[in-house]
Amino acid sequence: MKAMVLNEYGGPEQLRMAEVPDPKYGPSEVRIRVKAAGVNPVDWKLATGGLDLLMNVDFPLISGWDVAGVVEAVGADSPEFAVGDEVFGYLRKDWVQFGAYAELATANVRMLAHKPAALSWEQAAGVPLAGLTAHRAIELSGLREGETVLIHAAAGGVGSLGTQIALARGAKVIGTAGIGNHDYLSQLGATPIEYGEGVIDRVRGVAPDGVDVVLDFVGGGVIAQSAELVTDRSRLLSIADHTVDQVGGRVVWVRPDAAGLTELAELAASGKFAVHVSETFPLERAADAWRASQSGHTRGKIVLTVS
Structure with a gap:
């Protein structure tokens, strides 16, 4: 699969598009065909080593904790989802390496909820974190x-x-x-x-x-x-x-929360919750998305479109 990777700590200039193996998924995980990935300040802060004292990071690193996409494969102990389900989620894992800036991503079922039809892929990707x-x-x-x-x-x-x-x-x-x-x-x-x-x-x-x-x-x-x-x-x-x-x-620290995501999805379905996407960039322009995020003057969310 194609993914935007970093081979060492650094800024936007270190991001490179690369071919990497498709990710494996465990019994309590699903594999997602990524439609869009949210961009958050923590993405580039982590990439510069800013969270090195808090989290284990392995390279090559695929950034991105916000995802929206379609379930492509389901683990043996993941009855909450089926192939073809549209989902969104917060992919913060305890060991950081495989994120959402890729064609495929994996997520534990506790990180995901069904995407509401009221939100576009880009809007859904802007919600989780x-x-x-x-x-x-x-x-x-x-x-x-x-x-x-x-x-x-x-x-x-x-x-x-x-x-x-x-x-x-x-x-x-x-x-x-x-x-x-x-x-x-x-x-x-x-x-x-x-x-x-x-x-x-x-x-x-x-x-x-x-x-x-x-x-x-x-x-x-x-x-x-x-x-x-x-x-x-x-x-x-x-x-x-x-x-x-x-x-x-x-x-306040955020953590993966399927129930919380489901509540937000229900608010969106009822018309009480919308997401303002200020800018979108294709995956190959992730570096530009980071620079826009680093400006600190964004209203709403910046999102990468993947497929």
Whole structure:
């Protein structure tokens, strides 16, 4: 099969298209004919060695943890899926080597859900990591109907999905974003405010009594500023600031979650959850996709089209 590989740690310039053996699949796995693969900052951060202390990485490395495609083969103990099923999933494995930037990928059944017809291949590939990150943050926060949540970076890949999940649960969402993304957030149903200096005062302007939950999807010290807005600081959560525990909050880590993906698929099927794909690139232009991701100014998701 064809795959985009790296033979050593490095940046976009190290990516090469290569012919590699078709991946084997175990009893609890399926093999997927990849239609699209999501691009996330962790892809290029891992490729530069940024996660070397946390994860074992083998070369040649095929990047990509977000996949959407068609089941081509089924392991002996994988009754959840059948050949021909359309699926999407979060392919984070404990040992990193074989990802989604390829014509074929394998996944344990705990990583996958059936793709909803409401989402295109590209949209489905943009969901898993970002959608499950937002879903887990909201679950851990205990966000309830009628409560107010402040989402930092609400128009980004994680934030835009988190905004929709929170709204679908009946919460009120205040979202920080640049002025250029305010109309987008308003269309989703959130109350947008500009990020940057004075952001807490602006939040107070629309929520004088503070908020119930703060979700930080950007880092940069915003969680410490936001601590004064909540009564219960255990409801401060961040995916990007590991000092959050110093103000009483907690760090959120995403993990494969078939049930969570199924919930997101059901939201999409009901029209309450959509994915904004900002750019698509063919697999052979994965390096350009990484450069676009590294710019840090993407609204929604960047996706590779594979087949």
